[in-house]
Amino acid sequence: xxxxxxxxxxxxxxxxxxxxxxxxxxxxxxxxxxxxxxxxxxxxxxxxxxxxxxxxxxxxxxxxxxxxxxxxxxxxxxxxxxxxxxxxxxxxxxxxxxxxxxxxxxxxxxxxxxxxxxxxxxxxxxxxxxxxxxxxxxxxxxxxxxxxxxxxxxxxxxxxxxxxxxxxxxxxxxxxxxxxxxxxxxxxxxxxxxxxxxxxxxxxxxxxxxxxxxxxxxxxxxxxxxxxxxxxxxxxxxxxxxxxxxxxxxxxxxxxxxxxxxxxxxxxxxxxxxxxxxxxxxxxxxxxxxxxxxxxxxxxxxxxxxxxxxxxxxxxxxxxxxxxxxxxxxxxxxxxxxxxxxxxx
Numbered sequence: 001x002x003x004x005x006x007x008x009x010x011x012x013x014x015x016x017x018x019x020x021x022x023x024x025x026x027x028x029x030x031x032x033x034x035x036x037x038x039x040x041x042x043x044x045x046x047x048x049x050x051x052x053x054x055x056x057x058x059x060x061x062x063x064x065x066x067x068x069x070x071x072x073x074x075x076x077x078x079x080x081x082x083x084x085x086x087x088x089x090x091x092x093x094x095x096x097x098x099x100x101x102x103x104x105x106x107x108x109x110x111x112x113x114x115x116x117x118x119x120x121x122x123x124x125x126x127x128x129x130x131x132x133x134x135x136x137x138x139x140x141x142x143x144x145x146x147x148x149x150x151x152x153x154x155x156x157x158x159x160x161x162x163x164x165x166x167x168x169x170x171x172x173x174x175x176x177x178x179x180x181x182x183x184x185x186x187x188x189x190x191x192x193x194x195x196x197x198x199x200x201x202x203x204x205x206x207x208x209x210x211x212x213x214x215x216x217x218x219x220x221x222x223x224x225x226x227x228x229x230x231x232x233x234x235x236x237x238x239x240x241x242x243x244x245x246x247x248x249x250x251x252x253x254x255x256x257x258x259x260x261x262x263x264x265x266x267x268x269x270x271x272x273x274x275x276x277x278x279x280x281x282x283x284x285x286x287x288x289x290x291x292x293x294x295x296x297x298x299x300x301x302x303x304x305x306x307x308x309x310x311x312x313x314x315x316x317x318x319x320x321x322x323x324x325x326x327x328x329x330x331x332x333x334x335x336x337x338x339x340x341x342x343x344x345x
Contacts, residue, residue, distance in 0.1 A: 003297060009306035013187035021184075021300065022247055022272040027281035028289070028302040032063050035288045041066040041121050041169075042287070045101060045158070046129030048076040050250040051181075054280035055126060056084060060094055062288060067094060070101040070112065070129075103129055103154035104139055104146065110334060113161035122169035124287045125162050126179040127155055130218075136209040147211075148203045151218035155180060156225055156327050159240070160336045163343055166238040175238050177287045182242035182298060186223055187308035189216035194319055200326050223298060223307050224320035225327060230296030232344045243286040243299040245279035247272055 011017055042059050046052040047069040056067055067084070071077035077098035084096055099115065102108035116122060130151045139149040159178060170176035190213050196202035203214070226242055233240070249269050285302050286294065297304045310316035328337050 003293065003304045005304070005306050007306065009187075009309040009312055012300075012306050013184075013308055018184055018247075019272065022274065025301045026274070026278050027243075027245070027285050029281055030062065030284065030289060032061070035062055037062045037064040037123075037288065039065050039121075040123040041068070041119060042124035042126065043068040043070055043099075043116070043122070043162075044126045044128060045070040045103075047071060048073065048080040051245055051248060051276055051280045051283065052126070052128040053080055053084075054276045055128065055283040056080075057087060058277075058280060058284045059124070059287070060084060060088065060096075062284075065094060067096045069096065069098045071098060072100070072102045072129075074098055074100055101129075103150045103158070105141065106154075106157060106331075106333070109154060109157050110161065113158070113165065116162065116165045116169075119165075119169055121171070122162075122166055123171070123174075123176045124179070125166060125176070126181070126283050126287055127158055128181045128283060130155075130181065132211060132215045134211055136206045138204065143204060144200065145203045145209065145214070147214045147218050148200070148221070151215070152221045152225070153200075153327070153330060155222055157331050157334060157336070159225075159229070160331065160339050161334065163233060163238055163240075164339060167343065170238070175236055175292075177290075178238045178240045179283055179286045180222060180226065180240065180242045181283060182223060182244050183216070183219040184244050184246065184300070185216035186219040189213060189220045189308070191217050191220060191310070193217070194315075197322070198326055199319070199323055200330060220308060220310075221323060223311060224316070224323050226296055227307070227311060228320050228324040229340075232340050234344075235292040235295035237343050239290065239292055239295050241286050241290055241294040241297055241299055243282040245282040246274050246300075248276055248279035249273040250276060250279070 042064055044052050044056045047056045048071045069077045069080055081096045081098055088094060101112045133147050137146045139146050142149055166176035166178060193202040230240060286299050294304055298307045
């Protein structure tokens with residue numbers, strides 16, 4: 001049954017609503033009195049810094065037994081591991097491991113997913129890693145534009161490969177959580193490629209690249225993928241949701257090389273940006289407190305909220321269906337259609 005929202009998709013997508021969220025609302029904070037993760041295992045991607053690191057800290061504070069830091073740079077991951085271990089409460093122990101994951105590489109994602117099959121259990125997977133590119137760049141192995149490759153296609157493959165593992169490794173009767181970090185910028189995407197066929201290939205043209213809109217569009221594609229995925233995969237397999245941390249003082253825009261953009265973002269962050277610890281609470285809440293009612297839903301500040309207006313229109317539904325078909329074709333080498341079929345039964 002579709003959720004009832006306390007705001008329309010159009011209202012939620014407004015700039016005024018964004019400013020109100022940033023200034024007057026925040027994701028809920030949970031303690032071990034509210035939820036106890038003792039005995040549980042979690043994976044957090046992009047966890048050596050920023051929001052992923054803060055979310056990892058919060059999960060450990062809730063009693064998490066085993067944490068896997070999925071990172072591209074293993075040296076940075078080891079440094080993050082040492083910092084997290086040193087911050088544990090006196091007498092508290094936890095197993096923290098650093099696993100290699102390069103989202104620019106399908107081979108790396110598949111190797112990572114295969115490795116997760118060796119885990120005794122897996123309760124939470126938080127897919128936080130992403131990027132904003134300052135200029136057009138093609139992925140050397142796939143030929144796709146790098147923002148779409150990492151923020152969308154890699155996310156889709158990661159999700160589809162981890163769902164069977166979450167189903168198998170979670171405690172019976174307690175489905176695991178797969179959290180796909182989203183963004184309110186998805187509602188602001190111009191998405192000028194929407195009528196292109198094929199759709200994915202249209203992002204590979206340098207003349208169509210705009211770094212800000214490309215990031216927003218990559219998040220919009222992620223939400224479209226989610227709406228199609230949950231039509232086929234029930235919450236009994238895993239609860240899949242998409243929280244938005246809001247604008248946070250993170251390093252996501254580190255690749256911006258325009259002095260104007262850097263100054264603008266610095267002022268914007270100063271006036272409206274949340275701290276990393278506050279933003280990361282959105283991920284933690286989505287993973288530990290949101291139940292089956294959040295399956296396939298977009299979350300803001302601990303509440304199910306509307307996705308961009310386009311997704312509730314016939315045009316958006318048709319685009320999402322087309323995107324789903326193209327995505328499964330793109331990832332056919334990993335037999336993702338068979339995975340989805342097996343999870344649908």
